[in-house]
Amino acid sequence: MPMTEPVLTKRIPTYPYGDPKDRHAVWYDEYVKTGGYEALAAALEKEPAAIVDTVKDSNLRGRGGAGFPCGLKWTFLPKDYEGQRYLAVNSDESEPCTFKDRMLLDFDPHQLLEGIAITCWACGLQTAYIYIRGEYHEQAVTVQKAIDEAYKNGVFGKQGLMKGKVDFAVDCYLHRGAGAYVCGEETGLLESLEGKRGWPRIKPPFPAVAGLFGKPTIINNVETLACVPHIVQHGSEWFKSLGCESTIGGPPSYGTKLMGVSGHVNRPGVYECDLGFSLRTLIDEYCQGMKGGKKLKAIIPGGISMGVLTADQVDAELDFDIGRKNDLLGLGTACPTVLDEDTDMIMVARNITRFFKNESCGQCTPCREGSGWIYKILCRIEEGEGTTRDLDLLLEIAGSMGAMPGTTICGLADGNNWAVRTIINKFRDEFEARVKPSLVPVTMSV
Amino acid sequence: MAWITKDSATQQIERRDEPYLSDEMTSYYTDSILPRYANKRAALLPILHDVQHHVGYLPFQALEEIATFLELTAAEVLDTASFYDDFFLEPVGKHVIGVCQSIACEACGHETMLGHLCSKLNIEPGETTPDGLFTVRTMECLGSCDTAPCALFGEERQDDLTVEKIDALIDKLSGDA
Numbered sequence: 001m002p003m004t005e006p007v008l009t010k011r012i013p014t015y016p017y018g019d020p021k022d023r024h025a026v027w028y029d030e031y032v033k034t035g036g037y038e039a040l041a042a043a044l045e046k047e048p049a050a051i052v053d054t055v056k057d058s059n060l061r062g063r064g065g066a067g068f069p070c071g072l073k074w075t076f077l078p079k080d081y082e083g084q085r086y087l088a089v090n091s092d093e094s095e096p097c098t099f100k101d102r103m104l105l106d107f108d109p110h111q112l113l114e115g116i117a118i119t120c121w122a123c124g125l126q127t128a129y130i131y132i133r134g135e136y137h138e139q140a141v142t143v144q145k146a147i148d149e150a151y152k153n154g155v156f157g158k159q160g161l162m163k164g165k166v167d168f169a170v171d172c173y174l175h176r177g178a179g180a181y182v183c184g185e186e187t188g189l190l191e192s193l194e195g196k197r198g199w200p201r202i203k204p205p206f207p208a209v210a211g212l213f214g215k216p217t218i219i220n221n222v223e224t225l226a227c228v229p230h231i232v233q234h235g236s237e238w239f240k241s242l243g244c245e246s247t248i249g250g251p252p253s254y255g256t257k258l259m260g261v262s263g264h265v266n267r268p269g270v271y272e273c274d275l276g277f278s279l280r281t282l283i284d285e286y287c288q289g290m291k292g293g294k295k296l297k298a299i300i301p302g303g304i305s306m307g308v309l310t311a312d313q314v315d316a317e318l319d320f321d322i323g324r325k326n327d328l329l330g331l332g333t334a335c336p337t338v339l340d341e342d343t344d345m346i347m348v349a350r351n352i353t354r355f356f357k358n359e360s361c362g363q364c365t366p367c368r369e370g371s372g373w374i375y376k377i378l379c380r381i382e383e384g385e386g387t388t389r390d391l392d393l394l395l396e397i398a399g400s401m402g403a404m405p406g407t408t409i410c411g412l413a414d415g416n417n418w419a420v421r422t423i424i425n426k427f428r429d430e431f432e433a434r435v436k437p438s439l440v441p442v443t444m445s446v
Numbered sequence: 447m448a449w450i451t452k453d454s455a456t457q458q459i460e461r462r463d464e465p466y467l468s469d470e471m472t473s474y475y476t477d478s479i480l481p482r483y484a485n486k487r488a489a490l491l492p493i494l495h496d497v498q499h500h501v502g503y504l505p506f507q508a509l510e511e512i513a514t515f516l517e518l519t520a521a522e523v524l525d526t527a528s529f530y531d532d533f534f535l536e537p538v539g540k541h542v543i544g545v546c547q548s549i550a551c552e553a554c555g556h557e558t559m560l561g562h563l564c565s566k567l568n569i570e571p572g573e574t575t576p577d578g579l580f581t582v583r584t585m586e587c588l589g590s591c592d593t594a595p596c597a598l599f600g601e602e603r604q605d606d607l608t609v610e611k612i613d614a615l616i617d618k619l620s621g622d623a
Binding site: 084093094095096097098099102133134135136137138171173175176177178179180181192193194195196197198212213215260261262263264268269270300304335337339343347348351352354355358359361 | 482484485487488489490491492494495525526529530531532533544547548549550552553554585586587588589590591592593594598601602603
């Protein structure tokens with residue numbers, strides 16, 4: 001059953017359900033008047049374990065890019081552990097093309113705070129840190145104001161959740177990052193929270209066992225946590241009625257998803273759709289088609305790490321199967337960037353690689369060096385100085401870096417690898433037209 | 447990010463008599479920031495943000511003072527501060543303009559905007575105007591791809607940039623000075 005009314009964007013007017021011009025930040029009073037914090041009240045009536053079961057049963061998958069089942073992650077926390085545990089909220093939304101969480105932070109911060117409060121109750125986490133990227137100055141102000149309101153109204157604070165309705169106190173703090181993409185990687189985020197450089201940690205131990213300050217820690221994305229109040233309030237069966245099943249025997253993609261479309265379309269912006277929504281409908285109807293009536297050339301479906309789709313793949317469905325069906329890394333953040341026929345794909349590859357080169361933390365050699373070399377080769381090709389041999393070299397370097405071949409600690413190099421490989425493989429003609437033929441010495445024997 | 451090499455052994459640190467961390471600042475940190483975290487080091491990022499907000503950048507002397515305050519070594523503070531792009535270890539202009547250069551912005555005309563901005567201010571990205579008013583830097587994705595091309599003017603994001611819009615913003619900021 002497709003969605004009939006907005007869920008996450010209930011208070012954020014979004015096409016086709018409302019006009020973005022009417023958007024405004026929803027503060028505590030308005031939030032409560034429109035049904036806010038009812039889910040928290042309902043959650044506090046239940047046993048924490050029952051909430052974890054509901055979320056697990058709903059099959060809510062992480063909205064930050066990896067799609068890891070949220071409820072399952074929560075069950076990794078050690079049982080019978082009495083001490084301090086943490087929640088780290090990942091709002092280090094730094095993946096190019098991705099801007100969906102920003103909308104939630106800008107306009108409905110209390111929805112996130114309610115999700116945080118419920119998660120802390122369900123998992124027994126006493127302290128939550130919202131790690132927000134340094135570039136989100138205005139959003140940091142908004143979220144801080146919402147946190148202050150929540151404290152003032154007794155949601156958080158030492159008296160216990162919801163004005164002491166339960167004897168369990170939660171503190172919630174905002175922590176600003178300072179311009180490092182790698183801090184969106186969960187263990188890089190923890191390092192940064194501890195006041196160190198954002199170097200991802202070697203796993204295991206996983207954060208649920210030894211995370212922030214060595215204590216059990218849950219790390220969830222903003223949108224994932226924003227889904228939690230709705231699941232608690234309406235139940236897992238309701239959540240499973242949204243979204244879609246897998247058609248290739250994989251895990252299902254339930255619920256709605258924020259999809260932020262950018263690039264050469266007439267009406268870019270964030271839309272809320274069922275998972276499994278057609279990319280073509282999203283572009284043609286929601287975004288009102290290509291800007292200037294130009295032809296579609298390529299789509300970066302969900303953050304640059306995932307790879308690219310060609311115009312022929314525009315009928316792809318935006319769910320967690322998209323990777324296996326269309327030779328991509330995965331759904332990522334489901335924020336497509338649409339590129340028209342005038343776009344130079346070599347520029348796209350070069351731009352993406354420059355990003356990874358700049359943002360590599362420098363810890364693992366294949367990533368630090370590989371991204372730099374790929375960037376140099378792509379610059380050479382863009383200037384018309386490349387040779388055919390460079391294309392094979394690019395594929396070789398890209399294919400040998402990343403966590404999947406097992407050479408790096410985190411997935412940053414995988415992003416670079418998938419982007420470069422899919423762009424070259426899917427647009428090889430364009431690259432071949434730009435490079436000079438490699439001269440192969442020929443020896444003749446008479 | 448990545449790696450910075452510098453002549454640490456021979457480098458002279460500029461010093462002034464008045465400390466960068468005022469009593470007012472340290473008591474604010476002690477009362478409001480330190481209690482949030484399980485150890486002192488975790489307060490480093492919020493404190494670096496605050497000092498940079500007051501001073502405009504992070505002088506080495508200030509890093510040393512922060513190190514003393516948090517019971518860390520100066521090297522540990524520098525290690526963290528030098529990792530993050532948003533911490534400036536050298537003086538910057540009064541207004542720092544960060545132009546987004548990531549893919550959605552480059553596909554939607556970032557180059558024209560950056561070129562116009564640089565030629566108007568007569569500087570290259572990474573440089574500061576001689577009057578110390580403006581610094582232009584390129585940044586990776588600002589998280590506003592739907593309004594590309596965009597840029598951060600100080601702490602305020604400016605969306606859907608055009609040449610005219612840049613002119614108006616620069617004129618306004620120059621007038622305010």
